[in-house]
Amino acid sequence: MGRLTEAAEAGVGAQAARWAGPPPTLLPLSPTSPGCAATMASSDEDGTNGGTSEAGEDREAPGKRRRLGWLATTWLTFYNIAMTAGWLVLAIAMVRFYMEKGTHRGLYKSIQKTLKFFQTFALLEIIHCLIGIVPTSVLVTGVQVSSRIFMVWLITHSIKPIQNEESVVLFLVAWTVTEITRYSFYTFSLLDHLPYFIKWARYNFFIILYPVGVAGELLTIYAALPYVKKTGMFSIRLPNKYNVSFDYYYFLLITMASYIPLFPQLYFHMLRQRRKVLHGEVIVEKDD
Ligand SMILES: CCCCCCCCCCCCC[C@@H](O)CC(=O)SCCNC(=O)CCNC(=O)[C@H](O)C(C)(C)COP(=O)(O)OP(=O)(O)OC[C@H]1O[C@@H](n2cnc3c(N)ncnc32)[C@H](O)[C@@H]1OP(=O)(O)O
Numbered sequence: 001m002g003r004l005t006e007a008a009e010a011g012v013g014a015q016a017a018r019w020a021g022p023p024p025t026l027l028p029l030s031p032t033s034p035g036c037a038a039t040m041a042s043s044d045e046d047g048t049n050g051g052t053s054e055a056g057e058d059r060e061a062p063g064k065r066r067r068l069g070w071l072a073t074t075w076l077t078f079y080n081i082a083m084t085a086g087w088l089v090l091a092i093a094m095v096r097f098y099m100e101k102g103t104h105r106g107l108y109k110s111i112q113k114t115l116k117f118f119q120t121f122a123l124l125e126i127i128h129c130l131i132g133i134v135p136t137s138v139l140v141t142g143v144q145v146s147s148r149i150f151m152v153w154l155i156t157h158s159i160k161p162i163q164n165e166e167s168v169v170l171f172l173v174a175w176t177v178t179e180i181t182r183y184s185f186y187t188f189s190l191l192d193h194l195p196y197f198i199k200w201a202r203y204n205f206f207i208i209l210y211p212v213g214v215a216g217e218l219l220t221i222y223a224a225l226p227y228v229k230k231t232g233m234f235s236i237r238l239p240n241k242y243n244v245s246f247d248y249y250y251f252l253l254i255t256m257a258s259y260i261p262l263f264p265q266l267y268f269h270m271l272r273q274r275r276k277v278l279h280g281e282v283i284v285e286k287d288d
Pocket residue numbers: 062063064065066076080134135136137140141143144145146147148150174175178182186189190205206209210211212213214217255258259262263266269270273
């Protein structure tokens with residue numbers, strides 16, 4: 001058997017496994033075929049916390065819903081409906097703003113409260129992973145959610161002069177379309193009535209929207225650099241009584257650089273999810 005080593009999924013999730021031996025074999029499996037049972041281990045391969053969930057929960061083949069306890073199902077259904085609604089409200093507000101004003105200037109200011117509320121609410125997703133009611137890697141989710149929180153609070157909210165940059169619209173649109181699709185996908189899945197086009201959209205839109213969103217985020221941070229350098233905001237200079245120094249300008253440069261190793265991991269994670277869900281493929285251990 002090929003050897004599996006403990007590693008983050010695609011290098012991210014600490015519980016994930018990746019091949020140290022011969023390359024994995026991709027087996028196209030029908031989501032309903034018995035062979036799909038092999039994917040019960042897929043959460044481990046994927047860096048999810050698989051299996052460790054509230055009492056009564058079982059891991060099942062992709063395409064079949066995992067069995068969750070009623071409390072977890074009720075909570076997740078409520079959470080996903082609320083998030084779908086929140087991002088829909090945001091989408092409608094953005095379209096209305098643009099139709100009325102004919103410009104993106106002032107758009108962020110007009111939607112910021114809703115954006116901050118729903119994006120911050122998404123911190124619960126890390127908790128969902130930690131307590132095991134969703135089979136996703138804590139690290140993958142942590143990187144995804146924390147980068148958004150960072151963009152919302154430490155960049156766009158804190159640096160007013162950049163709020164009217166076109167790049168802000170770029171990531172706002174990418175996030176909004178993604179989240180409406182993603183949360184409605186989860187909602188319909190939980191209700192066992194998932195229309196194919198939502199599933200298709202969930203696992204195809206990201207191919208374009210992820211790079212668009214990342215470009216918007218990076219351009220926005222880049223636009224913030226001169227202001228941060230000039231004002232020295234969030235920076236701690238020496239000498240001070242704690243004898244520590246922190247330069248937010250360099251922190252931003254490091255953050256921008258960290259997209260280079262981190263973003264591909266999220267992107268490839270989604271590509272693997274896509275292959276698994278849309279094409280029923282599963283990575284299995286190969287006999288030597
Ligand atoms: C402090 C400074 C930090 C700075 C960090 C700097 C580095 C940052 C680099 C990263 C850049 C990210 C940029 C990003 O913000 C840009 C954008 O988002 S642009 C818009 C495009 N974006 C996307 O498409 C986002 C895609 N991301 C996601 O979908 C998730 O966040 C992710 C965690 C990446 C993947 O999700 P997951 O692994 O959960 O995939 P699935 O949806 O296939 O779900 C797997 C199973 O889990 C069940 N699940 C998950 N969540 C729920 C839920 N809420 N309710 C119910 N069920 C849920 C799902 O149904 C699947 O279950 P099953 O296998 O049983 O079907």
